[in-house]
Amino acid sequence: MITTLPAALDRARLLVAPALREAVANLAPEVRLPAEYALGWVDRDGRPVEAGSGKHVRAALALVSARAAGVDEAVGLPGAVAMEIVHNFSLLHDDVIDNDRERRHRATVWAAFGVGHAITTGDALAILAMQVILDQGGPYAREAASLLTASTARMIAGETADIEFETRDDVTLDDALEMSAGKTAALLDCAASLGAVLAGADSDLVAALGRYGYHLGLSFQAVDDLLGIWGRPEVTGKPVWSDLRQQKKTIPIVAALEAANGQADTLRGLLADSRSSEASAARAAELIEGCGGREVTEQLANEHLATALAALDGADLDPGVAAELDEIARFVVERQQ
Amino acid sequence: MITTLPAALDRARLLVAPALREAVANLAPEVRLPAEYALGWVDRDGRPVEAGSGKHVRAALALVSARAAGVDEAVGLPGAVAMEIVHNFSLLHDDVIDNDRERRHRATVWAAFGVGHAITTGDALAILAMQVILDQGGPYAREAASLLTASTARMIAGETADIEFETRDDVTLDDALEMSAGKTAALLDCAASLGAVLAGADSDLVAALGRYGYHLGLSFQAVDDLLGIWGRPEVTGKPVWSDLRQQKKTIPIVAALEAANGQADTLRGLLADSRSSEASAARAAELIEGCGGREVTEQLANEHLATALAALDGADLDPGVAAELDEIARFVVERQQ
Numbered sequence: 170m171i172t173t174l175p176a177a178l179d180r181a182r183l184l185v186a187p188a189l190r191e192a193v194a195n196l197a198p199e200v201r202l203p204a205e206y207a208l209g210w211v212d213r214d215g216r217p218v219e220a221g222s223g224k225h226v227r228a229a230l231a232l233v234s235a236r237a238a239g240v241d242e243a244v245g246l247p248g249a250v251a252m253e254i255v256h257n258f259s260l261l262h263d264d265v266i267d268n269d270r271e272r273r274h275r276a277t278v279w280a281a282f283g284v285g286h287a288i289t290t291g292d293a294l295a296i297l298a299m300q301v302i303l304d305q306g307g308p309y310a311r312e313a314a315s316l317l318t319a320s321t322a323r324m325i326a327g328e329t330a331d332i333e334f335e336t337r338d339d340v341t342l343d344d345a346l347e348m349s350a351g352k353t354a355a356l357l358d359c360a361a362s363l364g365a366v367l368a369g370a371d372s373d374l375v376a377a378l379g380r381y382g383y384h385l386g387l388s389f390q391a392v393d394d395l396l397g398i399w400g401r402p403e404v405t406g407k408p409v410w411s412d413l414r415q416q417k418k419t420i421p422i423v424a425a426l427e428a429a430n431g432q433a434d435t436l437r438g439l440l441a442d443s444r445s446s447e448a449s450a451a452r453a454a455e456l457i458e459g460c461g462g463r464e465v466t467e468q469l470a471n472e473h474l475a476t477a478l479a480a481l482d483g484a485d486l487d488p489g490v491a492a493e494l495d496e497i498a499r500f501v502v503e504r505q506q
Numbered sequence: 507m508i509t510t511l512p513a514a515l516d517r518a519r520l521l522v523a524p525a526l527r528e529a530v531a532n533l534a535p536e537v538r539l540p541a542e543y544a545l546g547w548v549d550r551d552g553r554p555v556e557a558g559s560g561k562h563v564r565a566a567l568a569l570v571s572a573r574a575a576g577v578d579e580a581v582g583l584p585g586a587v588a589m590e591i592v593h594n595f596s597l598l599h600d601d602v603i604d605n606d607r608e609r610r611h612r613a614t615v616w617a618a619f620g621v622g623h624a625i626t627t628g629d630a631l632a633i634l635a636m637q638v639i640l641d642q643g644g645p646y647a648r649e650a651a652s653l654l655t656a657s658t659a660r661m662i663a664g665e666t667a668d669i670e671f672e673t674r675d676d677v678t679l680d681d682a683l684e685m686s687a688g689k690t691a692a693l694l695d696c697a698a699s700l701g702a703v704l705a706g707a708d709s710d711l712v713a714a715l716g717r718y719g720y721h722l723g724l725s726f727q728a729v730d731d732l733l734g735i736w737g738r739p740e741v742t743g744k745p746v747w748s749d750l751r752q753q754k755k756t757i758p759i760v761a762a763l764e765a766a767n768g769q770a771d772t773l774r775g776l777l778a779d780s781r782s783s784e785a786s787a788a789r790a791a792e793l794i795e796g797c798g799g800r801e802v803t804e805q806l807a808n809e810h811l812a813t814a815l816a817a818l819d820g821a822d823l824d825p826g827v828a829a830e831l832d833e834i835a836r837f838v839v840e841r842q843q
Contacts, residue, residue, distance in 0.1 A: 196659075197659065197662070197663030198663075199663045199666035199667050199670065200662065200663060200666050262625050262629060265621075265625060266622040266626070284602075285603040285666075286666065288599050288602060288603055288625060289599070289603070289662050289665055289666040290666075291629075292599060292628075292629075292632065293659060293666075295629065295632060295633065296632065296655050296662065297659065299636055299651070299655045300652070300655045300656065300659065303648060303651055303655060310648055311647055311648045311651075314636070314640055315637070318633050318637045321633050322533075322534065322630060322633050322634065325534070325629045325630045325633065326535075326536045326537060326630070329537050329622075329623065329627075329630075330536050332622040332623065332626070333536065351534075
């Protein structure tokens with residue numbers, strides 16, 4: 170399928186880029202280079218490049234969130250910048266934890282600069298996100314910072330569960346969904362409501378936007394899990410079968426294990442062998458699909474998309490804003506990468 | 507020399523302990539165990555123990571800082587709790603970065619729980635510190651959170667410089683002092699002024715307390731650097747010669763290299779060999795002392811102690827508060843561990 174980039178994402182990139190550069194310029198010189206590298210602005214020697222820097226989904230949500238509250242999207246800008254920074258913080262540390270050497274078709278920060286620098290640069294970004302909100306967030310900065318810290322804490326818990334699950338054999342589909350709720354949905358929940366919080370919106374609107382973001386996040390993660398098995402490396406920028414090789418307990422894998430019955434042990438064996446064998450990973454992917462893991466995950470992605478969109482129904486949004494949130498949601502779930 | 511524990515440190519431990527436990531109870535279950543382990547409350551299986559958990563210098567400073575502003579020290583309590591949490595966050599990540607297997611006579615968090623858990627638990631603590639301030643900091647929470655984030659950012663920059671210096675041969679004494687200013691002084695600066703900020707004190711008092719904390723931090727780090735070479739492992743809880751073996755560019759080492767003249771190459775060779783040879787580390791320590799590295803560092807520790815105490819002179823402090831800050835400062839610099 171062909172998906173056009175929603176205008177909100179394009180606008181977010183243009184609006185956020187200069188503000189993000191300004192924020193990152195405040196980083197101490199010791200961590201600025203790896204941070205700018207992570208953001209796709211420079212190569213490892215600091216020479217300007219234009220590498221991919223993500224799709225700015227979180228930033229776009231924060232901006233549209235402010236508009237949902239009836240104010241100019243500039244009010245949501247510190248939130249948009251903070252979301253991009255927190256997202257990149259989590260990628261930096263995740264890549265160290267998962268030992269991933271490649272992201273967005275380039276060496277990851279630890280692979281390029283060493284583990285120590287990747288850890289401290291991630292730390293610096295996590296702190297910078299809070300600083301942006303506290304210093305530029307206007308009259309509702311404290312509330313916004315509270316939301317951001319609580320959401321970041323949930324994300325970190327989800328990432329920790331992700332690590333734990335790699336060595337556990339008893340992960341259920343519910344566990345995997347809860348992990349996704351932390352790892353991904355918490356931050357989209359935050360992004361979709363942060364702009365409204367910065368605008369001082371009432372709590373009903375904030376809650377509706379948060380629900381939209383939360384279910385969109387679950388949908389997003391389900392799609393990500395599909396791409397982690399069946400995505401093409403040249404599109405995803407990650408090595409083939411990466412989730413299988415890393416013993417990840419993603420939604421399709423866990424769903425297949427739960428449904429596999431007599432074939433569960435075969436699948437477990439193939440997954441274990443995937444660590445070192447590409448052929449086993451290919452066979453595991455086939456078996457996961459055969460056991461319905463792919464279909465269940467596609468279904469979950471669609472269901473949570475529907476729930477996300479339904480959350481907006483009672484929120485009395487400006488039609489233009491509602492259309493943009495709708496468009497972003499569909500784009501996220503229909504993306505090929 | 508024998509040093510008695512200042513009453514302020516003892517009081518801080520008693521006052522902060524329950525508040526710290528309450529804050530840590532808010533952590534997600536995934537990261538709570540390694541966090542409680544890091545704080546010395548439980549063993550790696552979660553069984554209660556009473557392991558060392560540091561001297562609570564930062565917490566004590568935050569509490570006395572509130573009293574310096576003329577309010578009850580309870581006003582400084584969220585600051586004291588946050589300081590302890592940030593300090594422990596930095597230790598968790600530092601131990602991963604430095605590959606240190608032991609701290610406070612126990613396995614470090616990464617050695618006990620794995621690198622992934624040490625990274626995410628550290629992340630969770632960094633965020634928790636902000637949450638404590640934002641949620642419990644009262645009317646000046648935003649200002650206090652801004653101070654905490656700015657100080658944490660300086661600390662992270664110092665830690666990054668510390669890593670960088672390990673592979674650099676051209677580190678000057680000024681570089682080493684600037685690194686200490688970030689790595690240690692920034693957080694003591696924050697601790698000593700945070701209570702006053704939470705109390706809404708005027709900026710002159712906040713600045714004077716910050717200067718006291720900053721120079722105390724430089725003094726503290728100089729002493730730490732001395733202990734990193736000449737401290738007894740049974741007292742410091744770290745392996746013998748750890749700073750030498752890790753190619754750290756601490757103050758005594760860099761001061762000795764600058765003063766070594768004809769012997770600089772010999773010292774460089776011994777330091778390089780210290781990585782694998784205890785005998786070379788012992789000889790390096792002797793040569794560092796012979797070149798005046800120990801004396802220069804002791805002098806710096808004393809000078810910054812004097813500057814710290816002088817910073818309080820014009821601040822018109824309650825004599826009891828001034829006496830406590832004086833006592834804490836002397837304890838920090840005269841400690842044997």
